[in-house]
Amino acid sequence: MTEDRGAAGPYIEYDGLPVLxxxxxxxxxxxxxxPVEAGRYITPAGGRLTIRKSERNSAHxxxxxxxxxxxxxxxxxxxxxxxxxxxxxxGYCVHAGCRHRPAFSDGVMRCFEVRTGSIPLATFVRAVLAVELGDLTPAGRLVEEAEARFGPVRPAEKLDGEDQAAAGQDR
Incomplete structure (x- = not known):
């Protein structure tokens, strides 16, 4: 079945997932x-997941x-x-001397910058997919691990207002 959603369409139903x-x-x-590699994927909940080298910082x-x-x-x-x-x-970036805010944007497009070699890519992607499917435990576990190694991270509320401005900006 095809749905037309304006200039960006056409969108197509795919395997019971939201239209693509x-x-x-x-x-x-x-x-x-x-296994997790760089590329573009459809997630179990119908999201689009893209993994690639950061354009601004090759270490991410x-x-x-x-x-x-x-x-x-x-x-x-x-x-x-x-x-x-x-x-x-x-936490991993600060410890390694990076000077950027966490790359994150709420809502329509969530963006993350993960320092290569800090959190294993498969572990991070699994945590993202778990949250997408409603299991919030892996996200908490990754924060606990970062805090155990590097001390407290800022409260999550502090990211409000930084969402779009911080996405991918190195300082």
Whole structure:
């Protein structure tokens, strides 16, 4: 079935997931326990997950998760868990001498910058997918690990107002 959503369409239903743009139908589905590599995937909840080297800082990977504003993915609990994931990565960056805010944006497109070699990519992606599916535990675990190694991270509420401005900006 095809849905037309204006200039960006056409969108197509795909395997029971939310509608996808025609160019996204052939993207591979990512499984939480499959090997994780750079690329573009469809997540178990119908999001688009992109993993690539950061354009601004080669020591980081940029991970984006797009749900096209799906209300089920924009709940306060999930937003807070995604913020905590961004803060967990910040602890590793601060310890390594990076001078940027955690790359994170709420809502339609969530962006993360993960320092290569800090949190294993598969572990971080699994935590993102777990939050997407409603399990907030892995996000908390990553924050606890970062705090055990580097001390307290900022409260998640401190990211409010930094969302779009901080996404991907190195300082």
């Amino acid at each position: 743009h025609g160019s996204e139908v052939k993207l591979p589905l990512i499984h939480p326990y499959a 990977l940029r991970i984006t998760l797009d749900h096209l504003g799906c209300p089920a993915q924009s709940t306060p609990d999930k937003d807070a868990a995604f913020r905590r994931l961004a803060l967990a990565t910040e």
